[in-house]
Amino acid sequence: MxxxxxxxxxxxxxxxxxxxxxxxxxxxxxxxxxxxxxxxxxxxxxxxxxxxxxxxxxxxxxxxxxxxxxxxxxxxxxxxxxxxxxxxxxxxxxxxxxxxxxxxxxxxxxxxxxxxxxxxCHVLRYAPFFEKLKEIIDEERIGQLVNIEMTENCAYWHFVHSYVRGVFRNETISSPFILAKSCHDLDLIGYLTGKKCLSVVSEGNLKYYRKENAPEGAPDYCLDGCPHETTCPYFAPRLYLKQISLVGWPTQTISADTSFAARYEALKNGQYGRCVFHCDNDVCDHQTAIFNMEDGLIASFNMTGFSSENTRTLRFYGTKGDIRGHLERGELEVFDFLTKEKEVIKIQYETIQSGHGGGDLRLLYDFLDGVDKKGTNLKTLARLSLQSHLMAFAAERSRKEGKRIYL
Ligand SMILES: NC(=O)c1ccc[n+]([C@@H]2O[C@H](COP(=O)([O-])OP(=O)(O)OC[C@H]3O[C@@H](n4cnc5c(N)ncnc54)[C@H](O)[C@@H]3O)[C@@H](O)[C@H]2O)c1
CATH class of the missing domain: 3.40.50.720 (NAD(P)-binding Rossmann-like Domain)
Known part of the structure; x- marks a missing residue:
């Protein structure tokens, strides 16, 4: 191969x-x-x-x-x-x-x-957490799905790294947030429910990371003597210099050489050292979309860049029960209306060896198996992934044009 x-x-x-x-x-x-x-x-x-x-x-x-x-x-x-x-x-x-x-x-x-x-690379379809969720839904343990809520909690440090200072900050160099990041979530809505999307309405904006919100005297670069060092949660040296060794993501992306001196240099006049209020960002920092799916199912999706947690949370409501999920904790709670019993399912992450809850590695292996014509389960063929992209384009049009968009 x-x-x-x-x-x-x-x-x-x-x-x-x-x-x-x-x-x-x-x-x-x-x-x-x-x-x-x-x-x-x-x-x-x-x-x-x-x-x-x-x-x-x-x-x-x-x-x-x-x-x-x-x-x-x-x-x-x-x-x-x-x-x-x-x-x-x-x-x-x-x-x-x-x-x-x-x-x-x-x-x-x-x-x-x-x-x-x-x-x-809709890797989350391959993550054991979502595979288990799909199994529960397909077994109709909560009856027919009526309504689902999914939230992308993008931690404040992740958000400013990627979507304010970083490569996904501006639509002209990247894409709108709901496409760039949340096409995973929109993909899961279609995949988990097995339903097509009929129409969408969406609201969202760039509320906070704007020049007019810069505190008085904040310079363009944090290291240029910012007077708000102790009060600003986004002060770049706090985010990128506190690790002395064992530099992980996202700090490792700011400079190929991850020594303290090289990182300090990268912050002095590089993109990750910029004041979050003085960047050329334009992507939304929060957005909500409501998708009208087939068979009367409603799916609401919420994304926020103002979260302490960096995870996805969800709630699925069915005719016979409901499910709560927390991706980072690997927890799924299934409640049965009839018996009033709650089952807590825990996904064991200790054995998982790759990002996206193990999805990265499993997707790649499945692709290579597919190329090698071994038995495969190609879950993210482009035709299957296309709907999520069409949902994201429609949500953006709805947000910008202020109207419901039919797919
Ligand atoms: N599946 C996921 O969950 C997931 C997660 C993160 C990123 N992504 C996507 O993966 C892609 C890469 O993201 P990344 O985080 O690795 O970004 P990155 O910036 O670290 O890497 C992209 C690389 O492509 C190189 N490049 C630019 N022009 C090129 C060209 N003409 N020919 C060859 N290489 C070129 C860049 O120099 C850079 O090194 C993006 O599309 C991103 O949206 C997906």
Whole structure:
């Protein structure tokens, strides 16, 4: 099994590791950021002849692998994937597929025409927590679903890292939050309920991280002597410098060299050292959407960037019982109206070896099994993942145009 990795960032690095664990051979890696490219090559012992500076350099060559893993930034997904599909590669594509509705549809059609696998990294479908939830729903333990509530609690530190200072902060370089992050949740709404979405209404805005909310005298960079150091929860040195060693996510993303001195330097005039009120961000910091699904089912989705917890919580209401869930704690509580009994199910995370509650690794292995024509359960083929993207585009239109949008 020969695999090409496009994008040597966080996701590309994860998939490289999992491919190696699986026993696949990495025959090409591409990234215009030389430092990241070289670091990935060095860490995984990938020779220089397999290193490329752009996805297009790889696609200009004759097909030389079985599959491509596309972990480039959102805006690069479409052209690179269309080229890879055209060349006959099976493609595992990071979400969101594209920030353009028609492009998402084009990719699905292209893969089907070329008869290759196009899978989208909706990793949560592979997380044991959501697999268990789906099993409970499919067994009709709470009868017919009537109403569901799902909340994406994005912790304040995660939100400012990715959506105020970071690469997903602005729609012109990334996509709206409900597409960039919450397409996972919208995907789960369709997957778990097995229902199609008919229409949506949504409200949301960028309420807080705006220039007019900057406290008096706050400079553009926290390290430029901000007088609010002790009172601002978003003060960058507190978020990124307190770890001395064992630097984890998100701190490891601010500089390739994670030493204290390099991180300090990165904050002095790099994007992660900026005052959260003086960034060029425009994505919503909170949003709510109500999806009208088939058969009278209503699904409400709430996302907030103002949470102490960094998790997803949910409540599913059925005709015979209800379910509460907390992803981070791995807890599902199933209540039966008839017997009044409550069962608490605990997902054991200790044995899970990858991000998204174990979903990252399991999805990748399933994709590679699919390419290898082993027995698979390809749960996130692009055609199946398409609905979540269409739901996100519709929610954005509703929010911006102030009206109900029919799908
Ligand atoms: N499935 C998930 O849950 C999940 C989680 C995080 C990110 N993502 C998605 O994964 C993708 C990558 O995210 P990331 O966090 O790894 O970002 P990242 O910025 O760490 O990595 C992206 C890499 O792509 C490289 N790149 C840019 N242009 C390129 C080109 N022309 N050819 C080859 N490489 C190019 C960048 O230099 C960068 O190193 C994004 O689409 C993101 O939305 C998905």
């Amino acid at each position: 020969k695999v090409i990795i496009l994008g040597a960032g966080g996701r590309g690095r994860n998939y490289t590791r999992f491919c190696r664990q699986y026993g696949a051979e990495i025959v090409g890696i591409a990234d215009p950021d030389t430092k990241k490219l070289e670091k990935l090559a060095m860490d995984f012992n990938i020779s220089e002849d397999k290193m490329f500076h752009d996805w297009a350099e790889i696609m200009a060559k004759e097909k030389f692998a079985d599959a491509v893993i596309n972990a480039t930034p959102d805006k690069v997904h479409y052209v690179s994937t269309m080229e890879a599909l055209e060349k006959g590669y099976h493609v595992l594509l990071e979400k969101p597929m594209s920030d353009n509705e028609q492009e998402c549809i084009n990719m699905v059609e292209k893969a089907e025409k070329k008869n290759v696998i196009l899978m989208v």
